[in-house]
Amino acid sequence: MPDHLSIVGFDDTPQAAWTTPPLTSVHQHLDGMGRMAVQTVLAMAAGTEPASRHVELATSLTLRATTGPVPVAAVDA
Secondary structure: OOOOOOOOEOOOHEEEEOOOOOEEEEEOOOOHHHHHHHHHHHHHOOOOOOOOOOOOEEEEEEEOOOOOOOOOHHHHH
């Protein structure tokens, strides 16, 4: 890796940085997730129904050593 295969994990746990090679991972912002959960619970406790059962929160990509550039052959195809 990453010459022939790129690998990406999800959740960006601390262990992702400790692997050999360190794992590229999608990072979920737990503080935002917790904030949204508390707001939802408080609103529901006050009798307000959520506008949607689906909530989409921002994520970010933590680049490490398990991903490489797109091969030139794939760009030309």
